[in-house]
Amino acid sequence: MEILNEVLISNNLITAFVFVGLIVYLSYFFSNHFTGGRFHGSAIAIILGLIFAYSAGLFTDGQKGVADFAILSGVGILGGSMLRDFAIVATAYGANFNDLRSSGKAGVFSLLFGVILSFSFGALVAISFGYDDPRSITTIGAGTVTFVVGPITGSAIGAESEVIALSIAAGLVKSILVMTITPLVAGRIGLNNPKSAMVFGGLMGTNSGVAAGLAAVDPKLVPYGAMTATFYTAVGCLLVPSVLFFLVSALY
Amino acid sequence: MVIYGIALLGVCTLLGLFAGELLGSLFGIDANVGGIGIAMFLLMCATSFFKGRFEIGNVSEKGITFWSMIYIPIVVAMAAKQNVVGAIDGGFMALMAGLLVVAVSFIFVPIISNFKRK
Numbered sequence: 001m002e003i004l005n006e007v008l009i010s011n012n013l014i015t016a017f018v019f020v021g022l023i024v025y026l027s028y029f030f031s032n033h034f035t036g037g038r039f040h041g042s043a044i045a046i047i048l049g050l051i052f053a054y055s056a057g058l059f060t061d062g063q064k065g066v067a068d069f070a071i072l073s074g075v076g077i078l079g080g081s082m083l084r085d086f087a088i089v090a091t092a093y094g095a096n097f098n099d100l101r102s103s104g105k106a107g108v109f110s111l112l113f114g115v116i117l118s119f120s121f122g123a124l125v126a127i128s129f130g131y132d133d134p135r136s137i138t139t140i141g142a143g144t145v146t147f148v149v150g151p152i153t154g155s156a157i158g159a160e161s162e163v164i165a166l167s168i169a170a171g172l173v174k175s176i177l178v179m180t181i182t183p184l185v186a187g188r189i190g191l192n193n194p195k196s197a198m199v200f201g202g203l204m205g206t207n208s209g210v211a212a213g214l215a216a217v218d219p220k221l222v223p224y225g226a227m228t229a230t231f232y233t234a235v236g237c238l239l240v241p242s243v244l245f246f247l248v249s250a251l252y
Numbered sequence: 253m254v255i256y257g258i259a260l261l262g263v264c265t266l267l268g269l270f271a272g273e274l275l276g277s278l279f280g281i282d283a284n285v286g287g288i289g290i291a292m293f294l295l296m297c298a299t300s301f302f303k304g305r306f307e308i309g310n311v312s313e314k315g316i317t318f319w320s321m322i323y324i325p326i327v328v329a330m331a332a333k334q335n336v337v338g339a340i341d342g343g344f345m346a347l348m349a350g351l352l353v354v355a356v357s358f359i360f361v362p363i364i365s366n367f368k369r370k
Contacts (some may be wrong), residue, residue, distance in 0.1 A: 024325060042328070044312060079333045095296060121352050125331045173346055185358055211330070
């Protein structure tokens, strides 16, 4: 047993391939036999991954889901930003230039609108929960932009660490909800063409949420959503600690 | 050679991420500005450029398509390493904020997608 453990840990990336392969196999089996293929296998796989991550988090008290188990540390590499970015770029192979260009304006608009929309509603929730200093309100609003914008804004404008932690939690909730809800509502919001995928990427912005959400809907749409989402965190980091913080300060 | 496709993908990814970091430091923010987008753009340019001059070849192409097909398993692994406990333990306010923002953003997807062109 100990020898097996050693093999699994020292070859952790290969163990991760097997682990993810099993999850995907189970998910497609479940999708075909229990939902008649109506609920997409990859959507189930992502939700199963999140459930495993939750159980692992309870068990290990760590922050990296199943990757906190030594045996599954390879999942951290396979699901880390390096390979994720590499694979997202690869999806652009076969994307259509003309589709990108013709939806470019809608994409840019949704990007600016999306950051301000998320920030405003995040800030409103903060206010309704009794926060009344502009630093906290701005930081929590920033967290609902993405969980990267939250802490960057918080430390830039000098928010308390407790509020920064909250902003990260809000951003995590957003990204996990986007992963899980997107396949459920895709039909209803017309998320089935390159243009709506670009708008979706610009409105949601969370890289992991958009990546997983579109993967579960139609992998062909991934490059379009990723193209706008990749600018979202940067737009948030530019706008929130500057213009939006001044606006909130002026109002309070 | 399959490595040519992977290497081309690698060059585009690295150049894109590098440009994104440069843009970030130019704006004075600690984030990558559109690195992935630039990389995707470079890959599209590179492959359509090569198509005119010489084919990158079926086998080289597989070095790129493999990574685009392995994308979903990577996303599953990404889901399995999320800090889900952190999100749920973040408290009621974090849950409310996340939920409301996602709901509102979903509503605007069809609205903005259907804007008529002038």
